[in-house]
Structure formats: C-alpha cells, structure tokens
Amino acid sequence: xxxxxxxxxxxVTETGTPVTLRCHQTENHRYMYWYRQDPGHGLRLxxxxxxxxxxxxxxxxxxxxxxxxxxxxxxxxxESATSSQTSVYFCAISDREEQPxxxxxxxxxxxx
Amino acid sequence: GESVGLHLPTLxxxxxxxxxxxxxxxNSASDYFIWYKQESGKGPQFIxxxxxxxxxRQGQRVTVLLNKTVKHLSLQIAATQPGDSxxxxxxETRTGANNxxxxxGTRLTVIP
Numbered sequence: 002x003x004x005x006x007x008x009x010x011x012x013v014t015e016t017g018t019p020v021t022l023r024c025h026q027t028e029n030h031r032y033m034y035w036y037r038q039d040p041g042h043g044l045r046l047x048x049x050x051x052x053x054x055x056x057x058x059x060x061x062x063x064x065x066x067x068x069x070x071x072x073x074x075x076x077x078x079x080e081s082a083t084s085s086q087t088s089v090y091f092c093a094i095s096d097r098e099e100q101p102x103x104x105x106x107x108x109x110x111x112x113x
Numbered sequence: 114g115e116s117v118g119l120h121l122p123t124l125x126x127x128x129x130x131x132x133x134x135x136x137x138x139x140n141s142a143s144d145y146f147i148w149y150k151q152e153s154g155k156g157p158q159f160i161x162x163x164x165x166x167x168x169x170r171q172g173q174r175v176t177v178l179l180n181k182t183v184k185h186l187s188l189q190i191a192a193t194q195p196g197d198s199x200x201x202x203x204x205e206t207r208t209g210a211n212n213x214x215x216x217x218g219t220r221l222t223v224i225p
Contacts, residue, residue: 005156034212043202043215044157059212091156099145099164099206102213104156 004028005105007092013111020079022108024092026072033075034059034093034102035067037086044091050075082112125222132190134219136203139184143205147213148177148188150199157202160188190221198223 004027014020024033032051036044036059046059048067056067064086066078079086089109093102126132138146144165149157163170163177163186170177176189186203200220204213 041217043217044204044213045215046212049212093156101147101159101162103159104149106154106156 005092005094005103007090007105007108009108010106011109013113014082015113016083017081020082020110020112022077022090022092022110024075024077024105026075026092026094028094028096028103029072030094030096031072032095032098032102033069034095035065035075035077036091036093037061037088038091038107039088047077047090084112086110087112122218123220123222125224126193128195128223128225129192132188132193132197132221134188134190134201134221136186136188136216136219137184138186138203138205138216140205140207140214141181141184142207143184143214145206146177146179146186147204148175148186149202149204149215150197151202151218152199160201193221193223195223195225197221 006025008023034049035047038044045061047061047065048059050056050069053069068076089107091107092105095102147162148160150160151157161172161175161177163179168179174191178187200218202215202218204215
C-alpha cells in the first residue's frame, strides 16, 4: 500500500464547528488530492495541490479550504461545518500528472 | 456476466466465470483512464490503466479495453474469485485537467 495516512479515521461533530482533516504521505509525491465520496456520486474532487503552497480548486470546493506547508502533509479544513458536508473524505497522491492516484483509507465525517 | 456501467450498478457472477464491467464516458478530450477496486471501509485501489493511444491492456487476470469511437471502456476479470467482490470504478482524466472524474461504480458480487 502507498504510504498514506489519514487522520482522524472517524469524526462526529456539530454544525457550525471547524473541522480539519489531515493527510500524511511518506512517498514524497508532488501531487496530493482531497475527494469526497457520497452515494450516487462516486468520488468528486474538492481541492488538490501540485506542490508546497500550490493548491487549486476542484469540482466541489465551496465550503472547504486546504493548506500544504510541506510536501508530506495536506490539510482539508471545513471552516464552519454543515450537514451537507457529511461524507467520506479520501486523500490521494500521485507522482506526476496522468499517473495513477493512490488513495488513503478515508475519513468518515458526520456532522449533526 | 456483463453490466452496463452506470445504468446497472450491480453484477453477480459465479466463482470461476469471467466478469465484464462496462463504463461509458462522454468527453472526447479524455485521454487517460483508470480502473479502481474499492472494498468496504477502504480507499479505491488501483487495478489497471490505459492511455488513449491504446485500445487494450492486460494485467494479471484483468484486461481493459478502450473503444474511443463509442467512448466505452470495459474491465474484464478472468476466473473471478470471491476476493474480487467489491465496487469497481472507472475514472478518466481530460487533457489539461489535473483530476480524475469518477463514474458512480458497479458492485461486483461473486457467488461461491
């Protein structure tokens, strides 16, 4: 398995609270991605990073921000969580564009 | 057994039979395709990929076929085993885009 660790693996929180999810990689890959997975939608890209401090929006970026201060860590923040952000969040990494992305085992986030 | 990707999300096959999972894509700019396998509680796991300059690629017990004329992708699994039971996703990248676009998946169930 690719060296990807997501934390926490499970979280329950209340509407309006801030939440930060962490993705840590040991592969020294340039690209890192955050996806969410919801029934009937497959996986959808939230944000991605193509280098330290270099990030860009994905398909469903509203309500989310990201930061990458070092190669190995990519943080996803929900500034004020809403119930619509209840989902399973996956981090992925890749070495180059048009190369397979390798995924972590996800964070199950429930917002009540 | 054979499925039509997004319109038939489940496929059941007998152990030892061959499985065919289909996927249709709509964007003619798509140039790189990946099949992932996702088991319950896990992240998507890379199976095989293919670029748009190819029409067939083989791996261990798996074959991916790409028909660009009708924008169709299929995954063939030979001698399907119980361990193959999972949800299978096709994903594509498009020229100039840096993220994967996922289908909604097909659930494969192998009957012993």
